[in-house]
Amino acid sequence: MVEATNLKKRFGSITALDGITLAIKPGKITSVVGPNAAGKSTFLRCIVGLVYPDSGEIRIAGLDISRDWRCRRQLGYVPQSARFPEGLSARELFALVCDIRGVASGNSKELVDLFGLEEALDRPVRQLSGGTRQKLSIVLATMFDPEILVMDEPTAGLDPLSSQRQKRWLERERARGKTILLASHIIAEVEELSDRVIFLLDGRVYFDGAPGEATRLTGQPTLERAIAAMMEQQRW
Amino acid sequence: MRQMIALARQSARELMRSWWTACYGFFFMLLASALFAFGEEPAQAVVSVLDLVLLVVPFVSIVMGVLSFYTSREFAELLLAQPVARATVFFGQYLGSSVSLAAAFALGLGAPFAWYGWNAREQSGTLAVLLLGGIFLTFIFVAFAYAIAVRTENRLKALGAAIFLWLFLALVYDGLLLGVIMAFSSYPLEKPLLGLIALNPLDVARILILLRLDVAALMGYTGAVFKQFFGSSLGLGVASVCLTAWVVLPLAVGAKAYARRDF
Numbered sequence: 001m002v003e004a005t006n007l008k009k010r011f012g013s014i015t016a017l018d019g020i021t022l023a024i025k026p027g028k029i030t031s032v033v034g035p036n037a038a039g040k041s042t043f044l045r046c047i048v049g050l051v052y053p054d055s056g057e058i059r060i061a062g063l064d065i066s067r068d069w070r071c072r073r074q075l076g077y078v079p080q081s082a083r084f085p086e087g088l089s090a091r092e093l094f095a096l097v098c099d100i101r102g103v104a105s106g107n108s109k110e111l112v113d114l115f116g117l118e119e120a121l122d123r124p125v126r127q128l129s130g131g132t133r134q135k136l137s138i139v140l141a142t143m144f145d146p147e148i149l150v151m152d153e154p155t156a157g158l159d160p161l162s163s164q165r166q167k168r169w170l171e172r173e174r175a176r177g178k179t180i181l182l183a184s185h186i187i188a189e190v191e192e193l194s195d196r197v198i199f200l201l202d203g204r205v206y207f208d209g210a211p212g213e214a215t216r217l218t219g220q221p222t223l224e225r226a227i228a229a230m231m232e233q234q235r236w
Numbered sequence: 237m238r239q240m241i242a243l244a245r246q247s248a249r250e251l252m253r254s255w256w257t258a259c260y261g262f263f264f265m266l267l268a269s270a271l272f273a274f275g276e277e278p279a280q281a282v283v284s285v286l287d288l289v290l291l292v293v294p295f296v297s298i299v300m301g302v303l304s305f306y307t308s309r310e311f312a313e314l315l316l317a318q319p320v321a322r323a324t325v326f327f328g329q330y331l332g333s334s335v336s337l338a339a340a341f342a343l344g345l346g347a348p349f350a351w352y353g354w355n356a357r358e359q360s361g362t363l364a365v366l367l368l369g370g371i372f373l374t375f376i377f378v379a380f381a382y383a384i385a386v387r388t389e390n391r392l393k394a395l396g397a398a399i400f401l402w403l404f405l406a407l408v409y410d411g412l413l414l415g416v417i418m419a420f421s422s423y424p425l426e427k428p429l430l431g432l433i434a435l436n437p438l439d440v441a442r443i444l445i446l447l448r449l450d451v452a453a454l455m456g457y458t459g460a461v462f463k464q465f466f467g468s469s470l471g472l473g474v475a476s477v478c479l480t481a482w483v484v485l486p487l488a489v490g491a492k493a494y495a496r497r498d499f
Contacts, residue, residue: 048317051498069321077317083310085246087253099242100318140314 001026002047002148002179007056009042009203016042017053018203026147026179029170031190033183033227034200040183041080043200044152047181048077060148073101076146078154080183082137086126090117090136093125097140106143114165115139131157138166148179155189167193191223199227201234239320243328248336251304257340260296264289264344272352282362285345286445289370290438291406294377297337298398301381304333306391312499326382326494330487334378338371345370365448369441372479376437377402379483383490386497409436437482444475 002024009017016039024030032040045051047058049065049072057064060071084093094108112118115135120128128136134157141149149170155163170193174180184190190197191211199207199214207214207230211223220226251257271284308315308329315325349363381398388394413432417425433439464471 045499050313050316052496070319072317072319075317075319077313079313079317082314084314085250085308085311087250096242096246097314097318099245100239100315100320102238141317 001061002181003059004043004047005056005059007043007046007053007058009039009046009051009053015203017046020056020200020203020205022198022205022208024148024179024181027174027177028195029174029180029182029193030196030198031182031184031194032198032200033185033187033190034206035231036185038200039203040200041152044077044150044181044183047150048072048075073144074147076141076144076149078134078137078141078149078151080152080156082133084125084133084136087124089124090121090128090139093136093140094143097143101144103144107145108139108143111135111139111142111169114169115162131159131162134158135162146178148181149173150181152183153185154182155184155186163189187224187227188222197223199230201231206230206234240324240328240331243315243320243325244332244335247304247308247329247332249332250307251300251333251336256300257336260300260337261340261344263292264341265347268345268348269352272348282366286366286442289345289366290373290442293341293370293373294406294438295399295402297334297374297377298381298402299395300337301333301378302385302391302394302398305329305382305385306394309385316499322495323491326386326491327487330378330382330490333382334375337378338374341370341374342367362448365445369445372483373437373441376479376482376486379486379490383486383493386490386493405436405438410439413439434478437479440475440478440482444472444479447471 004020004022004024007017007020009015014037016037018039020039020043032043034040042051046053047060047065049058049069052066057066059065061074063071065071085096088096094106098105112121115138117132117135117139120132120136125133125136134154138151138154141151155166158166167189170180174195182190182194194211197207197209197211197214198205207217214223214226214230215221218226218229220229267288268285312325316322346363346367380401384397384401385391385394388397413429416432417429433443
């Protein structure tokens with residue numbers, strides 16, 4: 001369970017988050033959508049504790065993320081564009097993260113197999129393509145079987161097959177009771193996967209409900225059109 | 237602690253693999269070898285090495301410190317999303333950077349000393365103090381580098397600020413100090429001067445080493461005052477405390493900024 005209460009964040013003159021209160025529940029896939037610069041990534045980064053809100057708080061299983069770094073034991077994060085120490089190989093990276101977490105090993109095998117990463121594991125990261133790095137980032141976020149998964153554009157750069165496989169995997173994780181929070185701009189994908197859609201606009205929650213509810217409210221056939229209709233409505 | 241060591245190892249590994257770090261160590265090895273091979277007396281060699289240590293160690297430390305901070309800044313997301321305190325990441329990376337640079341310096345300089353100057357027993361004390369001074373300067377200037385880089389988003393700006401600070405402490409500060417001495421030449425200045433010197437870690441390190449070399453006589457009356465002060469075990473203690481403070485202070489400033497910033 002992730003709870004955000006009245007989150008506010010400004011970067012200079014830009015308001016990224018303007019009073020967001022949400023509870024993200026386990027066993028569901030929750031997607032954050034919105035136009036560029038709507039505050040999606042900032043919201044996710046606040047949850048992970050990379051960005052500190054100006055006011056408001058985030059609790060993970062009841063603990064305040066800004067005060068207690070131990071909360072992150074239950075958390076896996078896939079950033080929008082993953083960067084790694086360039087000289088290391090994937091295997092060395094796994095070892096480094098295990099070292100930091102103080103565990104002997106994680107379970108990277110399932111996703112390495114899923115993505116067919118095996119032969120890329122011993123090459124230095126700098127030689128890997130963008131898509132392979134993205135896969136690596138997903139493996140790193142999931143190899144310790146976290147209760148909460150926070151993923152910023154997780155399918156960006158993935159080939160269609162890997163993207164499909166990842167979606168099926170996410171559905172299995174949901175069935176295992178994981179809390180999954182995604183940010184995405186590919187609305188078709190959101191519609192396919194999500195139990196709940198949060199539409200952010202100018203740092204506020206503009207819509208919060210099931211994808212079906214959004215289409216019903218706006219009278220549109222697809223979620224993509226429903227979101228577009230909401231954005232146009234806002235503009236007027 | 238275990239987490240900090242893991243992070244320090246990672247950051248040290250990056251620097252150790254860097255060609256520049258090897259060059260840096262090799263530079264001191266060549267320098268000291270050349271001075272021993274061509275110089276007549278090891279003591280003179282030591283003084284020449286001292287000047288270069290005081291100039292090169294702070295410069296390389298502050299520049300490499302800034303560069304290695306930005307290199308690891310790029311994957312800070314990966315580390316900070318792990319269950320680890322920010323301070324642990326900050327200090328771990330700092331330790332990795334400074335220990336590897338200090339090791340390159342100490343190995344580079346120590347090797348020729350061991351080769352040429354080991355039989356002269358009294359030289360080993362001098363070498364020790366030279367190494368100590370250089371290692372202190374490494375830790376101090378990498379700390380400066382981190383304190384600057386944490387607060388600056390732009391790598392070039394941070395490099396500029398770092399080089400400015402180095403220039404100020406290595407060259408400008410002593411000029412200003414001379415100005416003060418000239419302007420107030422009719423007053424007893426020894427005590428305020430001790431205070432002013434404590435404000436520049438480079439000066440503290442220089443005096444510490446020079447006094448050990450026993451060339452304080454060259455520094456005239458002021459030198460005598462310093463010798464009286466720094467030459468005693470009290471002075472040595474004060475100088476070490478002073479240098480330690482110069483490691484802790486910028487590091488504390490940097491860690492505080494690191495704990496508060498957004499990634």
